[in-house]
Amino acid sequence: MLTKTVTVKLRDGLVQQDATHFIQKANEFKSRVSVMQGDHTVNAKSLLGLLHLGIKYGEEVQICAAGPDEVEAVEVLTHCLAASQQAG
16 A cells, blocks of 8 residues: 655645546546545545545645555546646
């Protein structure tokens, strides 16, 4: 299992549009992938789970993956949350 901490740089936090993109990326991997925030852990392939976390700009979360492509999964999903967005 591989875990990496990332500071969320999405301007509006992880809102539905960004969460949908994140899930699409997560589904490209065979590994089990989860997102941890504080005491809460959710399946990274679950829209409701991700939205329930209410992840905001500047917060830290952990991306965890276990499986054959865990290294790539963590790298790609970390980038999804760490890539800052430009205003409008």
